Amino acid sequence: xxxxxxxxxxxxxxxxxxxxxxxxxxxxxxxxxxxxxxxxxxxxxxxxxxxxxxxxxxxxxxxxxxxxxxxxxxxxxxxxxxxxxxxxxxxxxxxxxxxxxxxxxxxxxxxxxxxxxxxxxxxxxxxxxxxxxxxxxxxxxxxxxxxxxxxxxxxxxxxxxxxxxxxxxxxxxxxxxxxxxxxxxxxxxxxxxxxxxxxxxxxxxxxxxxxxxxxxxxxxxxxxxxxxxxxxxxxxxxxxxxxxxxxxxxxxxxxxxxxxxxxxxxxxxxxxxxxxxxxxxxxxxxxxxxxxxxxxxxxxxxxxxxxxxxxxxxxxxxxxxxxxxxxxxxxxxxxxxxxxxxxxxx
Numbered sequence: 001x002x003x004x005x006x007x008x009x010x011x012x013x014x015x016x017x018x019x020x021x022x023x024x025x026x027x028x029x030x031x032x033x034x035x036x037x038x039x040x041x042x043x044x045x046x047x048x049x050x051x052x053x054x055x056x057x058x059x060x061x062x063x064x065x066x067x068x069x070x071x072x073x074x075x076x077x078x079x080x081x082x083x084x085x086x087x088x089x090x091x092x093x094x095x096x097x098x099x100x101x102x103x104x105x106x107x108x109x110x111x112x113x114x115x116x117x118x119x120x121x122x123x124x125x126x127x128x129x130x131x132x133x134x135x136x137x138x139x140x141x142x143x144x145x146x147x148x149x150x151x152x153x154x155x156x157x158x159x160x161x162x163x164x165x166x167x168x169x170x171x172x173x174x175x176x177x178x179x180x181x182x183x184x185x186x187x188x189x190x191x192x193x194x195x196x197x198x199x200x201x202x203x204x205x206x207x208x209x210x211x212x213x214x215x216x217x218x219x220x221x222x223x224x225x226x227x228x229x230x231x232x233x234x235x236x237x238x239x240x241x242x243x244x245x246x247x248x249x250x251x252x253x254x255x256x257x258x259x260x261x262x263x264x265x266x267x268x269x270x271x272x273x274x275x276x277x278x279x280x281x282x283x284x285x286x287x288x289x290x291x292x293x294x295x296x297x298x299x300x301x302x303x304x305x306x307x308x309x310x311x312x313x314x315x316x317x318x319x320x321x322x323x324x325x326x327x328x329x330x331x332x333x334x335x336x337x338x339x340x341x342x343x344x345x346x
Contacts, residue, residue, distance in 0.1 A: 009323040052214050
């Protein structure tokens with residue numbers, strides 16, 4: 001049975017062009033920096049982000065953890081949004097690996113207010129840890145793919161610069177943010193010292209993220225990548241797909257955003273289903289089924305029988321994700337299927 005898979009944009013598979021590029025990729029030992037395809041990918045991402053250098057990592061989580069480890073010392077404190085990916089979904093790595101604690105900042109639709117961030121900076125006191133890093137996320141996953149406005153990002157970055165504190169951006173979906181804002185990705189990356197760019201979230205590469213920053217930062221980060229088991233060998237076979245992800249797939253994301261809007265409007269028209277259309281900005285849609293009296297777990301189970309995959313939840317709120325392999329015809333099928341599930345539950 002063929003499924004319409006809307007669990008995440010991480011389910012995208014390599015395109016035929018990617019598979020052919022992977023087959024033809026020139027490779028070498030990347031620990032020795034001998035892999036020309038990896039080198040080309042790193043140079044490409046550094047240029048795209050307006051940074052001096054970049055480092056290919058196995059995953060977005062690895063890139064974020066390497067960033068925190070490189071920017072901080074054990075016992076430091078980092079300022080971070082209360083719902084951000086680094087804090088919520090990375091298995092406590094910042095504590096276990098970097099040995100840092102967090103000062104959490106409240107977020108509204110993924111946005112941290114610069115004044116709130118500044119209020120969390122520790123003073124020079126023998127009792128306090130050192131504040132050594134501020135982390136942002138754009139687009140914001142738990143905010144339903146909402147985009148943090150550039151003025152808010154600039155405000156946080158200015159706070160960091162004022163106090164001599166580095167700023168890291170989890171830009172796993174930075175190209176989605178750039179498409180929504182109608183700017184180049186580097187304009188977003190200009191609001192931070194380092195940035196993580198994911199190649200497998202909606203861009204169809206089979207794996208990998210790239211961490212970009214200054215040459216000095218990347219040199220130090222390379223050692224932490226090795227420590228975490230990320231010193232890969234002939235990894236140009238996947239870096240080749242990453243190059244296509246950046247050069248081509250990042251340019252078509254507006255199509256996913258348009259499909260997300262189409263889905264949101266369709267679902268919002270069903271009795272008992274609610275979507276805040278003002279919050280549908282990119283390719284993620286948060287849908288509330290409380291009016292229909294069902295949970296995400298129930299919906300997930302019922303939709304699977306109809307050939308549609310979404311992640312379950314004990315709450316009535318379910319996230320849907322659009323991506324390269326979701327068509328307008330698929331959107332209609334999903335709306336019809338959800339309508340059927342709601343109708344049968346009455």
